[in-house]
Amino acid sequence: MNWEDFRQWGRRAADWAADYHAGLRDRPVRAQVAPGAVLSALPDAPPEGAEAMQAIFDDFEQTIMPGMTHWQHPRFFAYFPANAAPVSVLAEYFVSAIAAQCMLWQTSPAATELETRVCDWMRQAIGLPDGFTGVIQDSASSATLCAVLTMRERALNWQGNKAGLSGQPRLRVYCSAEVHTSVDRAIWIAGLGEENLVRIPTHGPTRAMDADALRAAIAADRAAGHLPAGIIACTGGTSAGASDDIAAVMDVAEAEGLYTHVDAAWAGSAMICPEFRSLWAGVERADSVVMNPHKWLGAQFDCTTHFLRNPDDLVRTLAIQPEYLKTHGADGIVNYSEWSVPLGRRFRALKLWFLIRAHGLDGLREMIRNHVTWAQGLAARLEATEGFEVVTQPMLSLFTFRHLATADLDAHNQDLLNRINDDGRIYLTQTRIDGALVIRFQAGAFTATAEDVAMAYDVITELAAAGT
Missing domain, CATH: 1.20.1340.10 (dopa decarboxylase, N-terminal domain)
Structure with missing residues (x-):
């Protein structure tokens, strides 16, 4: 061609x-x-x-x-959305045509400087204070890996990259069981070992980390000669929307001198609506925060905004500057390849710029508020329907439920889910809550309507009745 x-x-x-x-x-x-x-x-x-x-x-x-x-289907209610607003697709068309490698300022100055600007737009949009600086990563998994590597280096006084982990105390990182599995993978890749990811019990309706148990685990590790390195908290966990009490976690972190990372990959998009920010109260005290515009905001995958209270720690962890990557004669520039694990970087900022300008924050807020309202309405309808139980109440637009039966509940609900997905009109996925299999619902498709969510009720109840 x-x-x-x-x-x-x-x-x-x-x-x-x-x-x-x-x-x-x-x-x-x-x-x-x-x-x-x-x-x-x-x-x-x-x-x-x-x-x-x-x-x-x-x-x-x-x-x-x-x-x-069809991830862009308006009745895709599984996992979390991976939206692609038309204007974002158009921007990606231009990115593909230009095909720039944006690893350094000099390899495409506009890409670097637009990234700086749109990250600050997003910082303002979600209510993070001045002082936070953003970078666009490919995914929240990469941002979490960056955070874990930074935790490791700070705890080892910046000697891990140089001397390795052999002979060092066992580094410990703390989180709840509700965090995404990308945390486990980051621990593996960072060389800390799965056994050193300490799971803290949760409590309450938000399934938040127990701050007292967190404090006790850190004290026990110090007494055993281990080296606490950091804490990973979540807002809007993947399974059922679990949200830690960020302020309580930060109280512990600050008292113990630990680096903190907040994973708000999905729910962070909702923070463009001020009324939802109570879900992560205290986030301004975190060291690292991640959210994915490619999930709920409509920026085509991949586009993750990673905010840092002190980016110097991340750059100190990751930056390598051979002569062939230096930019001579230009002071004060940013090379975002020093802020991420890969050297190569796509021009991800363009689609976010197009999206924010084409829809405005008000348009994006309306979409998110609609999804939350519709999901809450569906949960209420199912809860009022004989034979159904809402297991976890809506956290934003995510909730879990199950259909009750005299047979094995897990097998019955897995069969119901299989029949729903084979039917094809909607798409749902499962999770486990306190060991029991339940069905997840989340509204997040960019083009979803109230009628699409109403159809979910019809399909769920129709197929549940047919299977009893």
Whole structure:
């Protein structure tokens, strides 16, 4: 394909994308294919010669699309959303066409300086105070890894990267069982070891870390000769929206001199609405905070904003400056590759800039408030329906429920969930609360309407009745 061919196919791709989104409600949300079906339809060996673009496109529609789960479907109520507002898709189109490698200021000054500006826009939007500085990471997993590496280096007086962990005291990091598994992976990659991730008991309706138990665990570790390094708190945990009492966690952290990271990957987007900020009261005292505009705000994946009270600690942990990466003759510049694990960086700031300008914070607030209201309404309807139990009340737009039966409740609800997803009209996922299997619901699709959420009630109750 040359650029003249691209002109034709680019128009066709834009038409296809608009038609695809317009027809999403007519498609089943989850892919309805058997394992291996797509693989068996693909040739075993790559082609030796060039193939016609029309043939490639035909195979895309006939082989690939039937095996796709439609994350932009307005009735995608599973996991958390991975939204892609049209203006964000358009911005990514430009990013792909420019194809810049934005690792340093000099490799694309506009990319670096736009990132600085939009991160500060987001800081203001979610209510973090002056003094916090932001960077765009690829995902919350990477931001959490950066935080854990920084915890490690601070605790070891910046000697971990140089001397390694051999011979050092056992470093300990504290969190609840409600944090995302990306925390476990960060602990592995940072070389701390799974046994040194200390799980603190939770309590109360928000399933928050018990601050007294946290304090006691730190004291016990110090007495055993271990070295406490940091605390990871969460706001809006993946399973059921668990939210720690950030202020109470910070009281402990400050008394013990520990680095703190707050994972608000999903729920952080809701903090553009001032009325929800009580969920993370005290966050301004944290060292590191992460939220994902690519989840609930509509910025296409991948786009994570990572805020730091003192970015110098992160840069000291990660920066390497060989001669070929130095920018001579320019003082005071920022090279964001020194703020993240990968050297290479995409121009992620452009889609966030397009999104905020095209919708405005008021438009994005309206979407989030609607999702919260609709989810609360659905939970109330299910709770009032005979045979249903709401297990965890809505945390923003996320709640869990189960259908009651005389049979094995776990097996019964897994069967109900399977039948809901095979039906195709909506898509839900499961989790476990205090060991019991429950069904999760979260409203977060960018194009969802009140009618889509109402359909969820109809599908859930209809299939529950059919299975009893």
